[in-house]
Amino acid sequence: MQSAQLNKEFNEKNRCSECNIRPYSFCRCLQEEKLKEFSNISSDKKFQDKTNIFLQQDDAKNIYNITEGNVKIYQLIDDGRIQIIGFLYPGDFFGSYKNGKYNYCAEAIGDVRVCVFEQKKLDEYVDKNMVLAKELLNQTSHELTLAQDRMGVLGKLDATERLAKFLINISEQRKRIGWQNNPLSLPMTRQDIADYLGLTIETVSREVSKLKTSNVVKVLSAKQIYINDFDKLSNLSK
Amino acid sequence: MQSAQLNKEFNEKNRCSECNIRPYSFCRCLQEEKLKEFSNISSDKKFQDKTNIFLQQDDAKNIYNITEGNVKIYQLIDDGRIQIIGFLYPGDFFGSYKNGKYNYCAEAIGDVRVCVFEQKKLDEYVDKNMVLAKELLNQTSHELTLAQDRMGVLGKLDATERLAKFLINISEQRKRIGWQNNPLSLPMTRQDIADYLGLTIETVSREVSKLKTSNVVKVLSAKQIYINDFDKLSNLSK
DNA sequence: GGAAATGTTTGATCTAGATCAAAAACAATT
DNA sequence: AATTGTTTTTGATCTAGATCAAACATTTCC
Numbered sequence: 001m002q003s004a005q006l007n008k009e010f011n012e013k014n015r016c017s018e019c020n021i022r023p024y025s026f027c028r029c030l031q032e033e034k035l036k037e038f039s040n041i042s043s044d045k046k047f048q049d050k051t052n053i054f055l056q057q058d059d060a061k062n063i064y065n066i067t068e069g070n071v072k073i074y075q076l077i078d079d080g081r082i083q084i085i086g087f088l089y090p091g092d093f094f095g096s097y098k099n100g101k102y103n104y105c106a107e108a109i110g111d112v113r114v115c116v117f118e119q120k121k122l123d124e125y126v127d128k129n130m131v132l133a134k135e136l137l138n139q140t141s142h143e144l145t146l147a148q149d150r151m152g153v154l155g156k157l158d159a160t161e162r163l164a165k166f167l168i169n170i171s172e173q174r175k176r177i178g179w180q181n182n183p184l185s186l187p188m189t190r191q192d193i194a195d196y197l198g199l200t201i202e203t204v205s206r207e208v209s210k211l212k213t214s215n216v217v218k219v220l221s222a223k224q225i226y227i228n229d230f231d232k233l234s235n236l237s238k
Numbered sequence: 239m240q241s242a243q244l245n246k247e248f249n250e251k252n253r254c255s256e257c258n259i260r261p262y263s264f265c266r267c268l269q270e271e272k273l274k275e276f277s278n279i280s281s282d283k284k285f286q287d288k289t290n291i292f293l294q295q296d297d298a299k300n301i302y303n304i305t306e307g308n309v310k311i312y313q314l315i316d317d318g319r320i321q322i323i324g325f326l327y328p329g330d331f332f333g334s335y336k337n338g339k340y341n342y343c344a345e346a347i348g349d350v351r352v353c354v355f356e357q358k359k360l361d362e363y364v365d366k367n368m369v370l371a372k373e374l375l376n377q378t379s380h381e382l383t384l385a386q387d388r389m390g391v392l393g394k395l396d397a398t399e400r401l402a403k404f405l406i407n408i409s410e411q412r413k414r415i416g417w418q419n420n421p422l423s424l425p426m427t428r429q430d431i432a433d434y435l436g437l438t439i440e441t442v443s444r445e446v447s448k449l450k451t452s453n454v455v456k457v458l459s460a461k462q463i464y465i466n467d468f469d470k471l472s473n474l475s476k
Numbered sequence: 477g478g479a480a481a482t483g484t485t486t487g488a489t490c491t492a493g494a495t496c497a498a499a500a501a502c503a504a505t506t
Numbered sequence: 507a508a509t510t511g512t513t514t515t516t517g518a519t520c521t522a523g524a525t526c527a528a529a530c531a532t533t534t535c536c
Contacts, residue, residue, distance in 0.1 A: 075386065075387070075389065075390040077390055077394050077476055078476055081394045082394075083389055083390040083393040085386050096379075097375070097376075097379045098376070098379055098380075098383075103383050103386055103387070104386060126372070126375075127368065130365065130368060133371040133372060133375060134364070134371060136375055137335070137364075137371060137374055137375045137378060138335075138336070140375060140378045140379055140382055141335045141336055141378055142336070143382055144378060144381055144382045144385060145336075145341050147382060147385035147386060147389065148313065148323050148341055148342060148385060149313070149341070150385075150389055151313065151321055151323055151385065151388055151389065151392060152313040152315055152321040154389060154393045154436065155321040155392045155433075155435075155436030156315050156319045156320075156436065157315070158522075158523090159522075159523065189482095189483070189484090190483075190484060190485090191483080191484095195393075197393075198392065198393030198394065199523075199524090200523075200524060200525080201483090201484080201485095202484095202485080202486085202523085202524075203522090203523055203524075205484060205485050205486080206485080206523090208484095208485090209485070209486080221532090222483075222484060222485095222531085222532080238315055238316055396492075397492075397493065427513070427514090428513075428514060429513085437493075437494090438493075438494060438495080439513090439514080439515095440493085440494080440495080440514095440515080440516085441492090441493055441494075442514095443514060443516080444493090444515080444516080446514095446515090447515070447516080459502090460501090460502085460513075460514060460515095
């Protein structure tokens with residue numbers, strides 16, 4: 001994988017140029033402010049591919065910040081239906097800021113390193129640190145915005161539009177944080193994409209093939225997609 | 239309408255007993271703390287049925303808190319496709335905490351009274367008031383949780399499950415804030431419900447009829463639904 | 477290197493829910 | 507209470523995407 005180098009590059013930058021919020025390297029923010037206290041409330045952890053970091057029904061005790069790798073968070077409906085809430089990247093937060101149960105499951109995609117904050121301790125720390133409180137507020141507002149956009153996708157877009165928007169979004173995100181955005185490397189499986197977009201794996205595969213046939217993308221491998229025509233893709237995505 | 243009396247009752251309570259967050263009467267919270275400063279940064283406004291409070295492309299300048307009535311917030315996809323993000327009740331917030339454009343449109347359902355906060359001034363105020371900062375953080379986290387639940391609904395539930403869950407959710411919410419929860423009065427139209435659930439108006443109507451036929455609910459009028467069997471409805475909702 | 481396991485694509489069919497159409501219920505106005 | 511406009515329900519058909527099934531690719535691991 002190329003992620004070690006990319007993560008290093010990533011860490012050089014610490015703000016999303018567009019929204020000025022994400023990826024704010026939270027750790028760094030704290031380090032700049034009060035390194036000592038910070039190290040008291042967080043610790044490093046590693047997870048291997050496909051291991052659960054936590055489950056939906058678990059007691060919510062921690063907040064995590066990704067240092068390396070990718071994480072998917074998903075809701076379990078019942079018998080096995082899954083809705084993926086999001087694919088997360090270095091700099092992203094997940095977990096729960098509130099007491100009670102987690103609202104989703106979190107699972108490592110590939111090897112992952114995270115920074116773990118004990119919710120309770122973090123909360124105490126937030127009380128004493130306004131910069132941190134506001135940063136968390138900004139972060140959470142931003143996530144809320146993304147979640148609202150996804151309601152539009154899941155509620156109103158057709159399969160073609162969903163996939164196109166998915167690719168455009170990932171590409172823009174990569175560009176923003178300074179990663180290679182063409183060809184696009186997709187860390188997740190087709191099944192994951194399907195569960196993210198509210199489609200089946202077959203439909204996702206067919207839509208990818210349609211993009212290939214119409215020369216909008218070139219499929220270098222299942223997980224490496226070269227975008228020939230951003231404009232066309234963008235038009236498809238609504 | 240019965241809402242005047244109900245709103246009054248509502249205002250007696252100021253916290254959701256379940257999550258301990260919502261409906262936190264933000265105004266009251268501020269009033270208790272620092273009434274003078276509060277009145278500097280907010281004002282009262284009224285809107286009539288079907289008037290837009292703001293549009294998606296508008297510059298985001300305000301945050302609103304509902305004092306009386308209902309508001310729907312929705313995303314415009316393009317040509318006219320609409321995805322309703324949520325139906326809001328007294329005590330709920332909407333608008334944007336961030337600069338830039340609003341991420342959705344807001345429209346009054348029936349007559350509405352709101353408390354308007356200028357974002358910029360509120361932000362300055364937040365800087366000086368940790369209680370408020372944390373309250374906003376809690377509020378936003380809670381909204382994020384709801385948004386994530388809705389991804390599961392829109393991505394994975396079928397029409398029957400969506401409607402059942404919708405009715406159960408509304409009923410529970412009413413119960414929580416001490417409003418009558420059976421019969422259930424629905425302030426929104428069938429079209430609104432359809433746009434909220436990612437279905438068509440015809441499908442919503444058919445699903446209501448199915449619930450009627452199977453004796454799960456009694457349809458007193460289009461906007462008054464009596465739930466005969468909570469357990470059955472709950473089972474349908476997954 | 478080859479067998480087994482896993483992930484992806486393609487094809488054939490089926491169905492939940494959309495769309496089109498019209499009737500019925502309800503509300504508002506004179 | 508008749509007229510007009512709006513909203514809801516019901517019916518008949520159609521279609522996007524699901525499901526079922528099988529071939530094809532890629533990775534894993536002995």
